[in-house]
Amino acid sequence: xxxxxxxxxxxxxxxxxxxxxxxxxxxxxxxxxxxxxxxxxxxxxxxxxxxxxxxxxxxxxxxxxxxxxxxxxxxxxxxxxxxxxxxxxxxxxxxxxxxxxxxxxxxxxxxxxxxxxxxxxxxxxxxxxxxxxxxxxxxxxxxxxxxxxxxxxxxxxxxxxxxxxxxxxxxxxxxxxxxxxxxxxxxxxxxxxxxxxxxxxxxxxxxxxxxxxxxxxxxxxxxxxxxxxxxxxxxxxxxxxxxxxxxxxxxxxxxxxxxxxxxxxxxxxxxxxxxxxxxxxxxxxxxxxxxxxxxxxxxxxxxxxxxxxxxxxxxxxxxxxxxxxxxxxxxxxxxxxxxxxxxxxxxxxxxxxxxxxxxxxxxxxxxxxxxxxxxxxxxxxxxxxxxxxxxx
Amino acid sequence: xxxxxxxxxxxxxxxxxxxxxxxxxxxxxxxxxxxxxxxxxxxxxxxxxxxxxxxxxxxxxxxxxxxxxxxxxxxxxxxxxxxxxxxxxxxxxxxxxxxxxxxxxxxxxxxxxxxxxxxxxxxxxxxxxxxxxxxxxxxxxxxxxxxxxxxxxxxxxxxxxxxxxxxxxxxxxxxxxxxxxxxxxxxxxxxxxxxxxxxxxxxxxxxxxxxxxxxxxxxxxxxxxxxxxxxxxxxxxxxxxxx
Numbered sequence: 001x002x003x004x005x006x007x008x009x010x011x012x013x014x015x016x017x018x019x020x021x022x023x024x025x026x027x028x029x030x031x032x033x034x035x036x037x038x039x040x041x042x043x044x045x046x047x048x049x050x051x052x053x054x055x056x057x058x059x060x061x062x063x064x065x066x067x068x069x070x071x072x073x074x075x076x077x078x079x080x081x082x083x084x085x086x087x088x089x090x091x092x093x094x095x096x097x098x099x100x101x102x103x104x105x106x107x108x109x110x111x112x113x114x115x116x117x118x119x120x121x122x123x124x125x126x127x128x129x130x131x132x133x134x135x136x137x138x139x140x141x142x143x144x145x146x147x148x149x150x151x152x153x154x155x156x157x158x159x160x161x162x163x164x165x166x167x168x169x170x171x172x173x174x175x176x177x178x179x180x181x182x183x184x185x186x187x188x189x190x191x192x193x194x195x196x197x198x199x200x201x202x203x204x205x206x207x208x209x210x211x212x213x214x215x216x217x218x219x220x221x222x223x224x225x226x227x228x229x230x231x232x233x234x235x236x237x238x239x240x241x242x243x244x245x246x247x248x249x250x251x252x253x254x255x256x257x258x259x260x261x262x263x264x265x266x267x268x269x270x271x272x273x274x275x276x277x278x279x280x281x282x283x284x285x286x287x288x289x290x291x292x293x294x295x296x297x298x299x300x301x302x303x304x305x306x307x308x309x310x311x312x313x314x315x316x317x318x319x320x321x322x323x324x325x326x327x328x329x330x331x332x333x334x335x336x337x338x339x340x341x342x343x344x345x346x347x348x349x350x351x352x353x354x355x356x357x358x359x360x361x362x363x364x365x366x367x368x369x370x371x372x373x374x375x376x377x378x379x380x381x382x383x384x385x386x387x388x389x390x391x392x
Numbered sequence: 393x394x395x396x397x398x399x400x401x402x403x404x405x406x407x408x409x410x411x412x413x414x415x416x417x418x419x420x421x422x423x424x425x426x427x428x429x430x431x432x433x434x435x436x437x438x439x440x441x442x443x444x445x446x447x448x449x450x451x452x453x454x455x456x457x458x459x460x461x462x463x464x465x466x467x468x469x470x471x472x473x474x475x476x477x478x479x480x481x482x483x484x485x486x487x488x489x490x491x492x493x494x495x496x497x498x499x500x501x502x503x504x505x506x507x508x509x510x511x512x513x514x515x516x517x518x519x520x521x522x523x524x525x526x527x528x529x530x531x532x533x534x535x536x537x538x539x540x541x542x543x544x545x546x547x548x549x550x551x552x553x554x555x556x557x558x559x560x561x562x563x564x565x566x567x568x569x570x571x572x573x574x575x576x577x578x579x580x581x582x583x584x585x586x587x588x589x590x591x592x593x594x595x596x597x598x599x600x601x602x603x604x605x606x607x608x609x610x611x612x613x614x615x616x617x618x619x620x621x622x623x624x625x626x627x628x629x630x631x632x633x634x635x
Contacts, residue, residue: 003495
């Protein structure tokens with residue numbers, strides 16, 4: 001036990017002096033996190049504003065044939081620009097993205113309308129232009145509203161009650177609370193937190209093993225009267241300490257950034273108080289021993305620091321995979337899923353940010369399974385360092 | 393006292409060491425002499441318990457390296473080939489780390505570290521981080537680290553490789569001092585002159601086998617030449633012709 005602590009103390013002292021460890025553990029998570037948070041929130045805020053408030057520009061051919069329609073469009077904040085294009089020119093303009101939407105009024109529009117027959121309009125759009133979909137939707141909605149308004153007037157002129165047209169009255173009930181709505185953005189932060197934590201311990205985990213072998217200090221170390229697994233446990237612990245440091249810095253930076261990024265601009269409140277930060281750290285910390293041990297195992301099979309770095313890049317991706325599945329499959333916490341490391345942390349972090357904490361049983365499952373797997377991986381790493389091929 | 397009995401080690405299809413037996417006595421410098429790839433490092437690695445022999449055993453002051461490897465390590469100071477130091481620790485911290493790992497008390501750690509720094513005349517760079525050290529400074533640090541627990545037996549794998557004349561002289565002086573204090577020293581080398589200048593006993597190893605052993609005089613006499621290098625070449629000839 002004493003030798004484990006000796007190794008731990010030495011690795012901490014050495015790595016705190018190593019600029020690379022400190023940068024990857026602390027500076028990155030302290031600087032990068034607030035930047036990413038601010039960027040994400042700002043982008044979301046701007047996109048939200050785009051959808052509701054930004055005027056949509058609509059090119060209209062022969063607008064003079066439908067003055068009422070144009071007035072209606074303007075009323076719903078659609079900027080009408082008169083253009084003179086024939087059919088092929090209109091198609092080309094939209095295809096080449098010179099115009100996003102072109103509305104053409106044919107010459108029989110007025111006469112059809114006057115006779116009470118369907119009046120044709122041509123709407124040129126590009127359905128592969130995803131960014132324009134919202135604009136097209138708004139134009140279409142205004143056109144639809146204009147059409148049903150005319151229909152209502154016609155029915156009334158014939159002495160019929162226009163409500164016969166509304167067989168079903170749909171009322172949207174949005175149950176998203178302000179906090180749960182902000183989770184759409186906050187969900188991405190789980191990845192950020194876990195990545196910061198892993199990055200924080202990465203350099204230490206690799207330097208203490210692959211790096212030590214490369215420098216030729218591993219062999220002398222193996223000649224001291226200490227069991228090899230104790231040396232490895234000390235190194236894994238050192239990586240864990242750096243991961244926890246990075247996690248703490250990242251969680252604090254995120255809390256500060258969220259307070260200043262102004263989630264309230266989205267009409268959402270966030271609940272990042274100091275207690276939440278502590279809970280956040282407590283949720284993610286049990287993943288540290290497992291990650292550090294896995295990195296150490298990978299380093300045991302590689303010949304140099306650089307080689308280890310390549311493979312460990314893959315390890316960094318592993319925790320993001322369950323998160324991708326969770327969001328694409330819409331997974332909800334269940335006892336089985338709470339046994340999956342990184343996925344269970346994702347559920348707990350999301351729960352915390354939603355202010356809907358997961359049940360205590362789930363939290364216990366997540367913590368104990370992650371820690372147990374960490375212990376197994378650490379034991380495996382200890383066994384691996386008995387291999388003779390280790391010396392290279 | 394180091395005794396190896398019929399050590400055998402194989403890596404895949406290659407037999408690296410075959411039936412190697414040797415004895416290194418206290419108060420003597422014993423040289424393990426052989427060309428590159430002869431099995432010197434593998435033999436030493438089995439002696440200092442980093443590798444497990446496939447068969448055979450070795451005893452450090454009577455303690456088996458296979459059955460009681462931790463106890464055997466306590467009796468040894470080891471300088472492996474190309475031993476590196478921790479670049480972000482000072483020389484003093486490098487030495488102290490090993491003292492702690494050897495289980496010395498805090499006070500003993502500091503005292504022994506200071507003693508080693510004085511013994512190896514390292515005080516002018518002892519409190520500098522090791523990243524800018526010269527070869528000689530690194531060697532002194534690694535040597536001090538290997539001997540901080542006052543081992544009775546000292547094993548060195550190619551200790552003079554890559555050292556300049558000054559550093560080699562320092563090392564020689566130190567080894568002679570250790571010998572005078574009754575320590576058992578076993579070093580490997582492929583440099584004839586070094587072994588001739590330093591060793592009381594020589595074990596010539598080639599192709600994984602011991603091909604000759606004895607004092608330098610005995611070896612010269614047995615090969616029928618007054619030149620040790622010539623003698624060395626004659627011992628290697630049968631092995632070379634086999635290969």
